Amino acid sequence: MTEVDTTIGLEVHIQLNTETKLFCSCSTNYRESPPNTHTCPTCLGLPGTLPKLNKKVVKYGVMAGYALNCEIANEMHFHRKNYFYPDLAKGFQITQYDKPIAKNGEIKLKNDKKIRIRRIQIEEDPGRLVHPISSRYTYTDYNRSGMPLLEIVTEPDLSTPQEARELLNKIREILEYLQIFDGSLEGSLRCDANISIEGGGRAEVKNISSYKGAEKALQYELTRQKNLLRRNKEVKRETRHFNEEQEITRSSRSKEEEHNYRYFPEPDIPNIHITKKLKQQAKQDLPELPDEKRERFIKQYKITTDQAKSLTQTIKWANYYEETAKHTKPETAATWIADVLKGELNYRDKTIHQNKITPKQMAEIVNKLNNDKITEKGATKIIRTMLDNGGTPQEIIKQKNLETIEKDQVQQAIKQAIEENPEAVKDYHNGKQEAINYLVGQVMKITKGKAKPDETNKLITKTLEENA
Numbered sequence: 495m496t497e498v499d500t501t502i503g504l505e506v507h508i509q510l511n512t513e514t515k516l517f518c519s520c521s522t523n524y525r526e527s528p529p530n531t532h533t534c535p536t537c538l539g540l541p542g543t544l545p546k547l548n549k550k551v552v553k554y555g556v557m558a559g560y561a562l563n564c565e566i567a568n569e570m571h572f573h574r575k576n577y578f579y580p581d582l583a584k585g586f587q588i589t590q591y592d593k594p595i596a597k598n599g600e601i602k603l604k605n606d607k608k609i610r611i612r613r614i615q616i617e618e619d620p621g622r623l624v625h626p627i628s629s630r631y632t633y634t635d636y637n638r639s640g641m642p643l644l645e646i647v648t649e650p651d652l653s654t655p656q657e658a659r660e661l662l663n664k665i666r667e668i669l670e671y672l673q674i675f676d677g678s679l680e681g682s683l684r685c686d687a688n689i690s691i692e693g694g695g696r697a698e699v700k701n702i703s704s705y706k707g708a709e710k711a712l713q714y715e716l717t718r719q720k721n722l723l724r725r726n727k728e729v730k731r732e733t734r735h736f737n738e739e740q741e742i743t744r745s746s747r748s749k750e751e752e753h754n755y756r757y758f759p760e761p762d763i764p765n766i767h768i769t770k771k772l773k774q775q776a777k778q779d780l781p782e783l784p785d786e787k788r789e790r791f792i793k794q795y796k797i798t799t800d801q802a803k804s805l806t807q808t809i810k811w812a813n814y815y816e817e818t819a820k821h822t823k824p825e826t827a828a829t830w831i832a833d834v835l836k837g838e839l840n841y842r843d844k845t846i847h848q849n850k851i852t853p854k855q856m857a858e859i860v861n862k863l864n865n866d867k868i869t870e871k872g873a874t875k876i877i878r879t880m881l882d883n884g885g886t887p888q889e890i891i892k893q894k895n896l897e898t899i900e901k902d903q904v905q906q907a908i909k910q911a912i913e914e915n916p917e918a919v920k921d922y923h924n925g926k927q928e929a930i931n932y933l934v935g936q937v938m939k940i941t942k943g944k945a946k947p948d949e950t951n952k953l954i955t956k957t958l959e960e961n962a
């Protein structure tokens with residue numbers, strides 16, 4: 495299929511990790527709780543209740559705005575977006591419309607391409623509908639109702655599904671650095687993906703709840719729209735629904751219904767001034783961001799770009815690496831953390847949270863390796879054993895006999911092997927090269943496998959030649 499011009503824009507919903515909800519004091523830590531236990535009259539939307547804005551959400555929104563290079567509003571306001579659906583108890587969602595908290599930002603992709611951010615707005619999450627397979631009924635769970643969300647809307651600057659996925663990962667990376675978001679929580683990032691090709695109508699795909707899902711949904715849409723175009727059929731402007739299991743999109747409600755939101759100003763929340771003081775404080779609390787950290791790691795620790803990328807992927811790994819590098823040679827630490835440790839954890843389907851090796855212990859392993867106290871194989875063995883069974887490097891070295899031996903111990907073993915095997919020595923002098931291998935084998939036996947075969951080979955040859 496020939497390449498066609500593809501236009502993609504995302505609306506990304508991020509759950510903020512505040513302790514309480516957006517307009518009430520219900521706890522946000524609802525995921526492990528029974529349905530409808532994190533609710534109150536406010537987040538259930540009962541008549542007569544009034545929303546009270548969580549100040550922390552405003553601060554987090556300002557921080558996100560700065561981190562995504564936006565202009566921060568001096569004054570913002572909330573609107574009611576009206577629609578009828580059982581997940582929305584009060585019949586409207588409190589969101590922002592013409593005065594969002596931030597606008598006109600940008601995010602840079604790997605290849606330096608800039609994706610403009612149109613706006614960032616604060617809004618409340620609706621509840622959740624649950625359809626148990628064992629039941630004829632649909633249930634509503636309002637634990638999620640009133641969770642604080644940031645909606646980040648991009649301009650249609652993306653051109654491939656891969657770019658969309660990269661952008662989502664970037665957003666996750668940045669917001670996790672700010673510690674205002676936890677991307678590992680189920681459903682904490684959801685997005686609507688808008689896509690159109692060559693002047694066709696745009697499809698807005700809803701219900702995407704993962705990075706991979708976004709790429710898959712867009713890929714499906716791209717193929718579908720290209721096929722229509724090829725057959726000279728019209729691509730309609732419509733809302734579609736992504737089915738995560740089947741990895742396809744289906745037409746859902748029509749545009750007319752959807753755009754009948756009848757937005758009007760939220761009368762129960764006053765206009766909010768975002769003061770200079772709050773802005774300053776948010777700026778002050780802004781940590782070093784992933785791109786800056788990556789550049790600094792490359793310069794300061796003299797590590798490769800790939801290693802720096804891997805080590806700055808999450809703030810936890812970056813801190814882990816820096817803590818380790820304090821106690822050992824940063825270059826070797828980078829290799830052993832980025833390549834070996836992360837690989838071993840991945841292989842075990844584990845994350846840094848399940849990493850049983852402290853930075854100090856990691857440094858100890860790297861130091862021993864650099865000082866030739868253990869071999870690379872030994873170091874890998876220590877890491878694997880610690881991940882699987884715990885323990886300290888020293889204990890495992892002892893248990894598994896991983897300490898390399900000193901050179902004079904190897905010399906001693908060579909001397910012994912030569913004395914005990916005059917036949918092999920004779921064979922060697924008579925031109926039988928294989929005799930060396932036999933002697934290496936003997937040295938390995940005497941040293942219980944600790945001598946390095948290559949080195950031993952060289953040392954034996956040298957000794958035999960000197961005594962010829």
Ligand SMILES: Nc1ncnc2c1ncn2[C@@H]1O[C@H](COP(=O)(O)OP(=O)(O)OP(=O)(O)O)[C@@H](O)[C@H]1O
Pocket residue numbers: 501502503504505647648649650651688689690696698
């Ligand atoms: N032609 C297009 N092709 C693909 N994406 C587009 C196109 N035009 C706009 N978009 C993207 O659509 C997204 C939403 O657009 P817009 O702000 O118009 O809101 P909406 O979808 O109409 O309304 P709502 O907020 O209710 O979903 C933005 O991310 C924008 O980049």
Ligand SMILES: [Mg+2]
Pocket residue numbers: 505645
């Ligand atoms: Mg929207």
Ligand SMILES: [Mg+2]
Pocket residue numbers: 505686698
């Ligand atoms: Mg939209």
